[in-house]
Amino acid sequence: MKNKKNIWLSGPYLVWSAAFVIIPLLLVVYYGLTAKDGGFSLEYITAVTQPENWKALWLSVLLSLVSTVICLILSYPLAMILVRSRLSSGSMIIFLFILPMWMNFLLRTIAWQNLLEKNGVINSVLSWLHLPAVNIINTPGAIVLGMVYNFLPFMILPIYNALSKIDENLFHAARDLGANSVQTFVKITLPLTVPGIVSGITMVFIPAMTTFVISDLLGGAKILLIGNVIEQEFKQASNWHAGSGLSLVLMVFIVINMIVTSIADKDGEGALL
Amino acid sequence: MKQKLIDLQGISKSFGDNLVLDDLNLYINQNEFLTLLGPSGCGKTTTLRIMGGFEAPDRGKVIFEGQDITNLAPDKRNVNTVFQRYALFPHMNIEENIAFGLKISGKSKQYIRDKVRYALKLVNLDGYEKRMPDSLSGGQQQRIAIARAIVNEPKVLLLDEPLGALDLKLRQDMQYELIRLKNELGITFVYVTHDQEEALTMSDTIVVMNQGYIQQVGTPEDIYNEPCNAFVADFIGDSNLIDGVMLEDKLVEINGTKFRCVDTGFGKNRPVDVVIRPEDVELVIPEKGILTGTVTGLIFKGVHYEMDVEAGGFTWLVHSTQMFPVGSRVGLYVDPFNIQIMNKPESEDEEAVQGEE
Known part of the structure; x- marks a missing residue:
């Protein structure tokens, strides 16, 4: 009886998600699987194999992977330092990392645009120092930079959480049983932080895969990611069918990623408890 | 070896x-x-x-x-x-x-x-x-x-x-x-x-x-x-920890009552700490005790009874298998062997130690 009553508590959310999640999702599926005349068609799904779309998708995967790897490499050592100093300055450093996230995402990215521009802040400083100017803006490198900058906290926090959950005595126990610091890291620290790493990867990879703002601002509309292609189909070409078809393909990547995550997380949580 | x-x-x-x-x-x-x-x-x-x-x-x-x-x-x-x-x-x-x-x-x-x-x-x-x-x-x-x-x-x-x-x-x-x-x-x-x-x-x-x-x-x-100081005596098991004065070898005065003991070498009229374990305090009929007092508290502990006895200006903790109800007059007797005499702490460090527990 009690459980039944509790179901009603989730009513407002169910209404919300029906109106703004499920129905739009069904509409995307509908548009993606139909032609302009309204009949069933796979033409907009298979449109992904067209060279320009395929190139955009491939570039998206590549840049997202590179960004994710860079985030991971930057985050893990930092998270370890944060956990070790958790009693003293740790929360201050965490605060410094979260602080930029309170600024608007668009503003942050536009700020990077200003920094990297041909006559931007970085090149001004370089020319003042009589150094040759660098050309970063409108390159894939600039997009990766933007992704790493914007999504880094999403990698640090889950890894930090996973690390801080580990009982310090486990490290002592490993050392006590003869493992040196490298062996302790490989056999204890790393396996116990797999859930954190996996959720960090998800939280960086998925937004990086779907972004169009970063590539728009820092790629100068010359480098198209799959997100940009979809955006253009909806907004410029007003072709909802093509946009939805590509969105569905993109969704497949996200679903695969989430399945991998849930498998790894299940194992991870079982081991953590 | x-x-x-x-x-x-x-x-x-x-x-x-x-x-x-x-x-x-x-x-x-x-x-x-x-x-x-x-x-x-x-x-x-x-x-x-x-x-x-x-x-x-x-x-x-x-x-x-x-x-x-x-x-x-x-x-x-x-x-x-x-x-x-x-x-x-x-x-x-x-x-x-x-x-x-x-x-x-x-x-x-x-x-x-x-x-x-x-x-x-x-x-x-x-x-x-x-x-x-x-x-x-x-x-x-x-x-x-x-x-x-x-x-x-x-x-x-x-x-x-x-x-x-x-x-x-x-x-x-x-x-x-x-x-x-x-x-x-x-x-x-x-x-x-x-x-x-x-x-x-x-x-x-x-x-x-x-x-x-x-x-x-x-x-x-x-x-x-043989706890060597009041801290050890107090930390290991229950104990009655009392200020006393060593009048001479083998005689200690506790709150005005003289007890015979077996310790020697403390000199005359020297203030000391006295430890008596609660199981070493024997409750007897009032006439036979060194001290007489009144039972003020009684708890059944399973193996023994734990009693508080007011006697000679001190509340004694007594463990005994024999039960005396609250309010009864009893005599207290302690075997000389069971009285442990310890020097008062001298150094500051030991003082600090005493204050702790």
Whole structure:
């Protein structure tokens, strides 16, 4: 009886998600699987194999992977330092990392645009120092930079959480049983932080895969990611069918990623408890 | 002939402004069951961690079999530790947990399998190889932690309050288990606890510590029967701790009443601390007592009754199997052998120690 009553508590959310999640999702599926005349068609799904779309998708995967790897490499050592100093300055450093996230995402990215521009802040400083100017803006490198900058906290926090959950005595126990610091890291620290790493990867990879703002601002509309292609189909070409078809393909990547995550997380949580 | 295995020489350690250990000197003999006993914050765990290599002393040396190991990393020491909260690796099953040290040292598969089986048998958990640590009870996890440590055949096993998280019955069972293990394995145990009963039950030698200083080192009998100062007397078991004056050899005055005792050499009219264990206060009919008083409190404790007796301006704690109801007049008698006389603390450090408990 009690459980039944509790179901009603989730009513407002169910209404919300029906109106703004499920129905739009069904509409995307509908548009993606139909032609302009309204009949069933796979033409907009298979449109992904067209060279320009395929190139955009491939570039998206590549840049997202590179960004994710860079985030991971930057985050893990930092998270370890944060956990070790958790009693003293740790929360201050965490605060410094979260602080930029309170600024608007668009503003942050536009700020990077200003920094990297041909006559931007970085090149001004370089020319003042009589150094040759660098050309970063409108390159894939600039997009990766933007992704790493914007999504880094999403990698640090889950890894930090996973690390801080580990009982310090486990490290002592490993050392006590003869493992040196490298062996302790490989056999204890790393396996116990797999859930954190996996959720960090998800939280960086998925937004990086779907972004169009970063590539728009820092790629100068010359480098198209799959997100940009979809955006253009909806907004410029007003072709909802093509946009939805590509969105569905993109969704497949996200679903695969989430399945991998849930498998790894299940194992991870079982081991953590 | 007893042989010194670990020798701590002049160990000092502070964390920030907090001096935890001050010039501690202690040696541990081969094959000894030595217990570091004291209230929390007395430095016993820090001492253990210095032996294990998890803390480096600010000053002093750790000598192990004649070698200075003060700066040796934990993985290079022939010592294994059983941690307070077991610290089993949650992502490994029992077999992998126990085999951890053996795998690191590169033992053969066959050797490891035999050794794990032997260790599990030793702690009465055969057949648990494939279980995960979180599916085991606290007592079982504790035994796995011990098995994981002893398979490496350390010279010394360090145990940091290993029974602290277990319930009373299990704790008592594990005490006997540990004594049995120690006898079977023939290795040296260094045991840290704040539980005086645990210490008395298991130890060959007890080291009572307080505020970073060793108060007394001795056998359980010594520590209990001949506490060297008021802190030890108070910490080990219940006691009546009373100010007294040593009038002459073998005669002490407590609150105006003269008691015969067996201690000598304190001089005349010297203020002392007197310790009388509650089970050593005999309740007799008023005419036969040295003192007479009134029972003011009575609690049934199972094995004995615990009574408060107001007599001669002091509330005596008395343990007796004989019950006297509240309000009854009783006589108090103490056998001269059961009166323990101690010098009043002289140094400031000892004063601080007294104020603590």
